[in-house]
Amino acid sequence: MFIGFRFKHAVAFFLLFLFILSAGLGGGAALRASSLKTETVRLPVLMYHSVCVNKRAGGEYVLPPEKFCADMEYLCREGYTAVFFSEVLAFTRGEASLPEKPVVVTLDDGFLNNLTVVLPVLEALDMKAEINVVGAYTQKEETAEYRSDAYSYLNAEELKTLAESGRIEIGSHTYDMHGLSGRQGCLRAAGETPAQYENALRTDIKKMRDEVLVPCGIETQIFAYPFGAVSREAQEILTDAGFTVLLTCRETVNVLSVGDTLTQLGRINRPASMSTQAFMEKFGL
Numbered sequence: 001m002f003i004g005f006r007f008k009h010a011v012a013f014f015l016l017f018l019f020i021l022s023a024g025l026g027g028g029a030a031l032r033a034s035s036l037k038t039e040t041v042r043l044p045v046l047m048y049h050s051v052c053v054n055k056r057a058g059g060e061y062v063l064p065p066e067k068f069c070a071d072m073e074y075l076c077r078e079g080y081t082a083v084f085f086s087e088v089l090a091f092t093r094g095e096a097s098l099p100e101k102p103v104v105v106t107l108d109d110g111f112l113n114n115l116t117v118v119l120p121v122l123e124a125l126d127m128k129a130e131i132n133v134v135g136a137y138t139q140k141e142e143t144a145e146y147r148s149d150a151y152s153y154l155n156a157e158e159l160k161t162l163a164e165s166g167r168i169e170i171g172s173h174t175y176d177m178h179g180l181s182g183r184q185g186c187l188r189a190a191g192e193t194p195a196q197y198e199n200a201l202r203t204d205i206k207k208m209r210d211e212v213l214v215p216c217g218i219e220t221q222i223f224a225y226p227f228g229a230v231s232r233e234a235q236e237i238l239t240d241a242g243f244t245v246l247l248t249c250r251e252t253v254n255v256l257s258v259g260d261t262l263t264q265l266g267r268i269n270r271p272a273s274m275s276t277q278a279f280m281e282k283f284g285l
Helices: 002-038 065-077 085-092 113-124 135-143 156-163 194-216 232-240 276-282
Strands: 040-043 045-048 102-109 129-133 168-172 222-224 245-247 254-257 262-265
Touching (some): 040 102, 085 245, 085 254, 085 262, 113 129, 129 135, 135 194, 156 168, 194 232, 232 245
Parallel strands (some): 102 129, 129 168, 222 245, 245 262
Antiparallel strands (some): 040 254
């Protein structure tokens, strides 16, 4: 009986010791994980396109350089910190925190002026951005006889330069589905079977990776829907292909917590007709 009594007490003491040990070793980590899970971050994602001075290339979403610079200066002045989507992804996975006021600056289509005009502004203000490139546009630039900031796109060497700058993260805007003829962006075309559509989109994804991104040493998990044309079919194919960040054109400020996915991120399209102050204040920035 005495032996049984001592045995029971030894077991109890051992269990108590394990509890104290685990609390000491893992309690802090558990507390940190718990606090991360309850943290909510407000994340505006701004969408730009061409930034140039050529008035003949004007349009509602062709922004003069002075306005782009004013936007970036406004963000810095208001305490925003530009981050990459890879940093946002790390936050939602509970692997890292984000600055108090994060913002993601994106540019669609891959215009040459993203290198010649945008990059110098980012460097001067210690900012960074993400560019979504159309692969077919990049390849056509290799044989272009005339090139300009207003009308040309990034060629492979320029794309590589941006990717290596440390200021730019690269995403896919499809290889050649940036159009409205036959299909709307990367959606299923009329009369196309689900199997035909899946094959078409997967072929486009593969061609973008094999012929444009990989030769430039670029790996990406970011995909921007052309024209914001979203469907459940497309999302399933894209996520299965390894894309974890899917960018829509829903004009909303994202609210994110640990555990959230980034497959339906909203973005705010920047029109040239608005002043910096009016644009930022419209969306509470």
